[in-house]
Amino acid sequence: MSLFGRYLTLWVSLCIFAGIGLGHLMPGVFHAIGSAEIARVNIPIAVLIWLMIIPMLLRVDFAALRQVGRFWRGISVTLFINWVVKPFSMALLGWLFIGWLFRPYLPDAQIDSYIAGLIILAAAPCTAMVFVWSNLTRGEPNFTLSQVALNDAIMIVAFAPVIGLLLGLSSITVPWDTLVISVILYIVVPVIVAQILRRRILDGKGEGALNDVLKIIQPYSLLALLATLVLLFGFQGEQIIAQPLIIALLAVPILIQVYFNSGLAYLLNRVSGEQHCVAGPSALIGAGNFFELAVAAAISLFGFTSGAALATVVGVLIEVPVMLSVVWIVNRSKDWYERGPAVSGKLKPESVSR
Numbered sequence: 001m002s003l004f005g006r007y008l009t010l011w012v013s014l015c016i017f018a019g020i021g022l023g024h025l026m027p028g029v030f031h032a033i034g035s036a037e038i039a040r041v042n043i044p045i046a047v048l049i050w051l052m053i054i055p056m057l058l059r060v061d062f063a064a065l066r067q068v069g070r071f072w073r074g075i076s077v078t079l080f081i082n083w084v085v086k087p088f089s090m091a092l093l094g095w096l097f098i099g100w101l102f103r104p105y106l107p108d109a110q111i112d113s114y115i116a117g118l119i120i121l122a123a124a125p126c127t128a129m130v131f132v133w134s135n136l137t138r139g140e141p142n143f144t145l146s147q148v149a150l151n152d153a154i155m156i157v158a159f160a161p162v163i164g165l166l167l168g169l170s171s172i173t174v175p176w177d178t179l180v181i182s183v184i185l186y187i188v189v190p191v192i193v194a195q196i197l198r199r200r201i202l203d204g205k206g207e208g209a210l211n212d213v214l215k216i217i218q219p220y221s222l223l224a225l226l227a228t229l230v231l232l233f234g235f236q237g238e239q240i241i242a243q244p245l246i247i248a249l250l251a252v253p254i255l256i257q258v259y260f261n262s263g264l265a266y267l268l269n270r271v272s273g274e275q276h277c278v279a280g281p282s283a284l285i286g287a288g289n290f291f292e293l294a295v296a297a298a299i300s301l302f303g304f305t306s307g308a309a310l311a312t313v314v315g316v317l318i319e320v321p322v323m324l325s326v327v328w329i330v331n332r333s334k335d336w337y338e339r340g341p342a343v344s345g346k347l348k349p350e351s352v353s354r
Contacts, residue, residue: 008319009319009320011222012317013317015230016240019237030235033231042304049292052224058214060145060195064149071143073274077272081264082125087122088166094253095115097252098115098253105249110306113306115172116170116301116311117309119163119170120294121291124155124291124293124294129319133323134280136324137277137331139280140275143282144281147285148285152191179300182296198210231304247314255322258322258326259322262283262326266330266337274343276338279337283326289315291312291316295316
């Protein structure tokens with residue numbers, strides 16, 4: 001993991017303070033940035049988000065979809081978690097904690113927006129960071145690549161309907177035109193651009209050149225993320241200063257959701273007899289979020305100053321330490337996992353005893 005990735009929580013925390021401070025010192029600058037819109041799309045933020053998303057998608061090879069059948073158990077479990085359990089469980093957790101238990105401690109006008117942000121976060125399966133998590137669990141790289149490629153392909157057609165359905169169930173008005181524009185702008189177009197760039201690099205200089213390009217542009221992708229966070233907290237500063245517990249309260253359903261979904265994916269893989277090197281990344285893909293896309297969609301749908309934008313940013317804040325804890329659990333429980341009846345029957349005796 002790169003220096004930026006390893007200390008992402010620290011950088012995000014610094015961005016919170018920097019954004020709040022700059023928002024108070026230079027409110028005119030932030031309002032000018034916020035007003036630079038075309039068809040409800042903020043141009044500076046759109047540029048930053050493209051810088052975030054396209055490098056992530058350069059890693060994805062859609063040709064890997066040919067390998068899906070090799071890992072059908074792990075693929076099935078992860079798809080079930082990502083597209084059936086995770087968005088709906090987050091909608092339930094959002095309603096339970098934000099809409100009910102924590103309601104007295106949150107600004108009433110933003111309650112629905114906070115819930116919407118949590119739903120958007122849960123509806124975007126992890127794309128880029130999962131390659132890091134998979135490597136840390138000694139995961140099967142071909143499974144990870146094929147699962148991410150499949151999730152990205154599904155996201156193109158399912159992201160908007162899932163969000164629309166769950167926001168409708170939560171009695172939140174869905175701006176369908178903005179949602180469709182967001183999907184096109186932040187999923188469809190970046191996927192096309194990334195695949196064209198990927199093909200040109202591979203055809204010209206091969207896999208090594210692609211890895212070199214990724215190493216060069218990855219820091220800029222994370223810098224774009226951090227710059228976006230500074231802007232967001234520049235607009236959110238007054239809310240946070242008035243009620244500093246907001247971030248902690250929003251983190252509660254996100255934490256529960258991560259551990260619930262990763263644990264469920266891990267157990268379902270064990271019951272199905274999938275090997276541990278697939279179950280590990282499956283659990284992490286099931287728990288992780290494509291927070292760059294979630295931030296972009298929340299801003300497009302509800303604006304800079306919305307509770308939805310803030311809720312997705314909390315997901316960024318806790319991403320690294322929480323996912324590293326899941327990696328630790330997966331690695332430490334390997335012996336227990338391989339003692340499962342469905343798994344041990346498929347392993348050679350020497351691999352079980354190791």
